[in-house]
Amino acid sequence: MKAAVYKGKQRFEIEEIPTPSPGPEQVLVKVHFCAICGTDVHAFLYDIAPPGTVLGHEFAGEVVEVGSTVTKWQVGDRVIGGGGDPPPGQESPTRSHPRYNYRTMGFPEGSIRGYAEFVLMEEWQPILIPDGITDEEAAMCEPTAVAVHAVRNSDLKLGDSVAIIGAGPIGLLTLQSAKAAGASAVYVSEIAPERARVALDLGADAVINPLEQELQTEIDALTDGRGPNIVFDCAGFPSTLDQAFNVVRHTGQVVLVAVPWEELPLKPVDWMAREISFKASWGSLPGDWHRAMDLMSSGRLTVKPLIGDVEAIPLEGMQEAFEGLTKPSNELQLVVRP
Numbered sequence: 532m533k534a535a536v537y538k539g540k541q542r543f544e545i546e547e548i549p550t551p552s553p554g555p556e557q558v559l560v561k562v563h564f565c566a567i568c569g570t571d572v573h574a575f576l577y578d579i580a581p582p583g584t585v586l587g588h589e590f591a592g593e594v595v596e597v598g599s600t601v602t603k604w605q606v607g608d609r610v611i612g613g614g615g616d617p618p619p620g621q622e623s624p625t626r627s628h629p630r631y632n633y634r635t636m637g638f639p640e641g642s643i644r645g646y647a648e649f650v651l652m653e654e655w656q657p658i659l660i661p662d663g664i665t666d667e668e669a670a671m672c673e674p675t676a677v678a679v680h681a682v683r684n685s686d687l688k689l690g691d692s693v694a695i696i697g698a699g700p701i702g703l704l705t706l707q708s709a710k711a712a713g714a715s716a717v718y719v720s721e722i723a724p725e726r727a728r729v730a731l732d733l734g735a736d737a738v739i740n741p742l743e744q745e746l747q748t749e750i751d752a753l754t755d756g757r758g759p760n761i762v763f764d765c766a767g768f769p770s771t772l773d774q775a776f777n778v779v780r781h782t783g784q785v786v787l788v789a790v791p792w793e794e795l796p797l798k799p800v801d802w803m804a805r806e807i808s809f810k811a812s813w814g815s816l817p818g819d820w821h822r823a824m825d826l827m828s829s830g831r832l833t834v835k836p837l838i839g840d841v842e843a844i845p846l847e848g849m850q851e852a853f854e855g856l857t858k859p860s861n862e863l864q865l866v867v868r869p
């Protein structure tokens with residue numbers, strides 16, 4: 532099969548590698564679409580993925596072969612590449628390892644995921660794509676689950692106000708998840724005009740460009756001078772976490788959703804008198820994938836404006852796409868079609 536193999540030093544090569552064959556409890560999934568995640572871009576940018584790895588965890592496709600004891604799936608079932616409940620003992624190390632470090636443990640050697648024509652999965656791993664959701668939309672279930680997880684992980688209560696820093700895919704999904712969870716208003720900070728426009732289309736009550744306006748002044752004006760109850764940092768830039776602490780309300784909460792790979796400057800004296808709480812949110816749990824699918828199926832959340840009308844890129848276009856994604860962009864979500 533054809534795969535975009537990471538070769539180290541920010542290089543992908545398109546190679547012919549053996550098509551895996553399912554063991555008794557496994558299924559082989561033909562990948563129809565795989566969305567490019569910011570964490571894949573980090574693995575590329577910081578050259579963290581071991582050479583030989585095939586990245587891509589946001590994929591959807593079709594079961595094409597089942598192992599001899601598999602009862603849950605049949606050839607032709609449309610599935611998302613994750614979200615299933617792990618049996619005892621097979622939980623993700625992100626949840627079970629007492630000292631899990633994503634930088635050093637996040638990209639296991641030799642894994643073959645969605646930037647390939649086929650992916651081998653355990654029977655329990657995938658979940659079914661409901662009718663009415665396209666394969667391309669279904670590929671966005673994982674990032675949607677991350678946004679759902681962030682909101683569920685927060686102290687957000689019905690009627691609270693929210694600010695979201697960064698309207699990339701995760702910011703736009705967190706915006707919609709916060710609204711679905713009962714936020715009274717969601718204010719977004721974003722510098723890219725296209726992303727700002729989509730945020731407004733998706734229900735943002737205001738979008739502020741922090742390069743043109745003073746974020747804290749604008750947010751104060753929108754919240755009677757108090758600031759929002761919850762601020763989600765979905766950007767993770769050197770300036771944004773401190774910004775989040777500055778704009779949040781007295782005793783409010785800052786939730787870090789983006790994954791900053793560099794040290795971030797903080798000036799706690801400016802905001803610590805407000806006794807703010809801080810929560811890191813990490814990835815998602817299987818239940819969040821199901822909640823994400825429910826939100827999509829019921830129309831309370833849409834991924835359509837994120838994937839837009841942009842043509843899915845072939846594996847051969849990945850090198851260029853990743854190079855583009857390491858620079859600030861107006862782009863929303865890029866999707867690969869192996």
Ligand SMILES: [Zn+2]
Pocket residue numbers: 568569570588589673674
């Ligand atoms: Zn992802």
